[in-house]
Each structure stands twice: as C-alpha cells, then as structure tokens.
Amino acid sequence: MTSPASGHQNDPERDQLIDTYYREHSRELWALFYAMCSDAERAYDAVQEAFLRYYDYHGEPVRDLRAWLLRVGQNWLRDVARKKSSSCGLLPELDDFVGRRESPEDILRLRERQTQIRTALQELNEDDRKVLVMKYSMDWSAAQMATVMDCSAAAVDMRLSRARRRLAEILLEQGFEYE
Amino acid sequence: MNDSSNNRAGRMPSDDQMDGLLRDFFASEVPPALNQTFRRPTKSPKKSVELASSLTIIADTDPLFQTRPRGGRLAVGSAIAVLAMSTLLALNLRSSSDTSESSNGGLTTTPAVEAAAPAELLMLVSPNGDLKQATHPIGEDGVTLEETDSIELKPKP
Numbered sequence: 001m002t003s004p005a006s007g008h009q010n011d012p013e014r015d016q017l018i019d020t021y022y023r024e025h026s027r028e029l030w031a032l033f034y035a036m037c038s039d040a041e042r043a044y045d046a047v048q049e050a051f052l053r054y055y056d057y058h059g060e061p062v063r064d065l066r067a068w069l070l071r072v073g074q075n076w077l078r079d080v081a082r083k084k085s086s087s088c089g090l091l092p093e094l095d096d097f098v099g100r101r102e103s104p105e106d107i108l109r110l111r112e113r114q115t116q117i118r119t120a121l122q123e124l125n126e127d128d129r130k131v132l133v134m135k136y137s138m139d140w141s142a143a144q145m146a147t148v149m150d151c152s153a154a155a156v157d158m159r160l161s162r163a164r165r166r167l168a169e170i171l172l173e174q175g176f177e178y179e
Numbered sequence: 180m181n182d183s184s185n186n187r188a189g190r191m192p193s194d195d196q197m198d199g200l201l202r203d204f205f206a207s208e209v210p211p212a213l214n215q216t217f218r219r220p221t222k223s224p225k226k227s228v229e230l231a232s233s234l235t236i237i238a239d240t241d242p243l244f245q246t247r248p249r250g251g252r253l254a255v256g257s258a259i260a261v262l263a264m265s266t267l268l269a270l271n272l273r274s275s276s277d278t279s280e281s282s283n284g285g286l287t288t289t290p291a292v293e294a295a296a297p298a299e300l301l302m303l304v305s306p307n308g309d310l311k312q313a314t315h316p317i318g319e320d321g322v323t324l325e326e327t328d329s330i331e332l333k334p335k336p
Contacts, residue, residue, distance in 0.1 A: 015219070018217060018219075019216055019217055022216065022217035023216070026213055026217070027209070027213060027214075030209070030210075030213055034208075040208045040209065040210055041210065044210045044212065044213055047213070048217075048218070051217050052219070055217075055219055110207075114204060114207065114208070117200070117201075117204045118208075132201060133205070135201075136201040136202055136204070136205040137205040137208070137209055161194075164194065164197045164198075164201070167197065167201075168191055168192050168197050169191075171192075172190060172191065178192050178196055178200070
C-alpha cells in the first residue's frame with residue numbers, strides 16, 4: 001500500500017488523497033488502537049494524531065502508509081499510557097441526558113453495562129480483543145481479519161469463538177446480568 | 180463443585196446472546212466523529228493573529244497567566260537584596276555618626292565616616308602637605324582638615 005504523494009503541504013491533490021485515506025481506513029485504525037487501549041476516546045485521539053503527523057510530515061516518501069500510521073498511533077498511545085498510568089473513568093455529564101428519550105436511570109444503567117463490558121474486554125489478551133473489535137466494530141469477515149492478523153481464516157474463526165466464550169466467562173464472574 | 184459448574188454453565192450466555200451484546204456495545208462505543216472527514220489544522224494567518232491577540236489579552240487580565248520568567252524573578256530578588264544592604268549600611272553609618280557626635284560634641288570625625296568616604300579626595304591645606312595627618316586636629320580648637328574642607332567658600336563680591 002503506497003502513500004498519497006507525501007512531503008507537500010498545501011497541495012490540494014495530497015489533501016484530497018489524505019481525506020480519502022482517512023475515510024477508508026480511520027475506522028480500522030481506530031479498532032486496532034481500541035484493541036490496544038480499550039478506550040474509545042483515546043483510540044480516536046490516536047487516529048487523529050497519526051493523521052495529523054502525516055499531514056505535517058515532510059520526510060522521505062512513505063511506502064506503506066497504513067503501517068506508518070499504525071506505528072505513529074501506537075507510539076502515541078504508549079507515550080500517553082506512560083504519562084498516565086491508569087485511565088480515570090469520567091462521570092457522565094448532565095448535558096448528556098438532555099434531549100434523550102431514555103430516562104436518566106436507563107442511561108446510567110446502559111453506561112454501567114458498557115463499563116462492565118469494557119472492563120471485561122481489558123482482561124482478554126490483545127489478540128482476542130483485536131479479533132472481537134474487528135468483527136463487531138467493523139463487521140469484517142474472517143478472511144479480512146486473517147489478512148491483518150497474518151493467519152488463516154479458520155484460525156480467526158477459532159480465535160473469535162474462543163474470545164467470545166472467554167469474555168462471557170469474565171462477565172459472568174463480574175456478575176453481569178444479561179437482558 | 181459439580182453443581183456450581185453446572186449452574187454456571189446454565190447461566191452461560193449463548194453465542195447469539197454474546198453476538199448481540201457485542202454488536203450493541205460497539206455500536207455505542209465507536210465515536211461518531213470517526214465517520215466524519217479528517218479535521219486538519221487551520222492555517223489561516225488571520226485566525227492565528229486573532230488567536231495570539233486573544234491569548235495576550237487573557238495573559239494580561241487573568242492572574243493565572245501572570246507569571247514572570249525565572250530570570251526576571253532573579254533580577255528583582257537581586258535588586259531587593261542590594262537595596263536592603265545599602266539601606267542597612269546607610270542606617271549603620273548614620274547611627275555610628277550620631278554616636279560619635281554625641282560623645283565628642285560633634286567636633287571630631289569618626290573612623291566610620293573616614294571609611295565611608297575613601298574615594299573623596301580631600302584637598303590638604305596643611306602646610307605640612309600630604310603627611311597622612313589629616314585626621315589630627317591642626318589648631319587649638321580641635322578642627323580637623325575634613326571639617327575645614329566642608330566649609331563652603333564663597334568668592335568675595
């Protein structure tokens with residue numbers, strides 16, 4: 001995968017290519033970063049950071065832009081994790097409840113469930129988490145995931161099934177209630 | 180043990196349940212902003228100037244932003260220290276001068292005054308010339324050279 005013409009800022013053609021690349025790959029990058037940190041906002045920030053660095057990049061032409069962006073985002077996430085050893089969960093803001101059909105109790109319950117699932121995901125190993133994120137946030141097929149994970153589609157299916165089972169066990173241990 | 184594992188297995192969600200759970204979870208987990216276009220930094224010089232001027236205004240008005248550089252603090256500290264030292268020295272000189280004047284009736288100069296004005300070149304009027312005896316009284320009334328030096332001489336009209 002080659003990069004859009006790199007090293008030229010204020011180049012409309014390059015800008016357009018970056019936009020196209022962002023539309024096509026930002027979700028995948030987000031999923032991979034999310035598998036690393038289990039934090040949706042931080043993973044999104046990593047995507048933005050990677051694209052911003054590329055936007056400001058003036059060095060040698062990038063041969064594999066996807067790998068370049070992944071590396072930049074992963075390094076950024078590691079730096080952030082080093083500075084901030086533990087993420088602090090923010091309390092829901094009151095503004096979030098305004099204009100929503102659900103009652104505040106329902107919203108809080110939903111958030112609690114989200115937090116429980118997020119915590120359970122953190123207990124999985126990174127490959128298991130990655131396969132679940134790619135499957136459910138991007139709706140990728142086993143063949144697509146196999147390309148990214150550098151293994152066979154059958155191995156991906158097996159890993160997916162095992163990861164789902166393991167997650168269910170962790171949730172059960174946490175006292176998670178299925179609806 | 181067997182009962183608990185059977186019980187746990189009974190409560191274990193099915194694959195379909197887990198599938199639905201994870202789909203719902205990720206549907207609300209993915210940030211909506213991700214589906215928008217890439218937000219590149221704006222590079223309008225006008226906006227930059229506006230931003231810079233607004234930051235200056237904040238820095239001028241907000242006490243949180245009113246910090247001085249370390250070099251500035253050091254200079255202010257040094258100036259205060261020098262001022263304090265010179266004030267102390269002046270007070271010390273004055274008190275020494277007062278003490279000597281009160282004890283000697285203000286007729287002789289004190290060593291402190293001599294030490295304080297080493298740079299002043301006194302014009303020696305003694306016929307003996309520069310004999311380093313300027314502090315000794317030259318007349319019966321006990322007037323010294325320094326004191327005669329301080330007398331204002333006015334030209335005759």
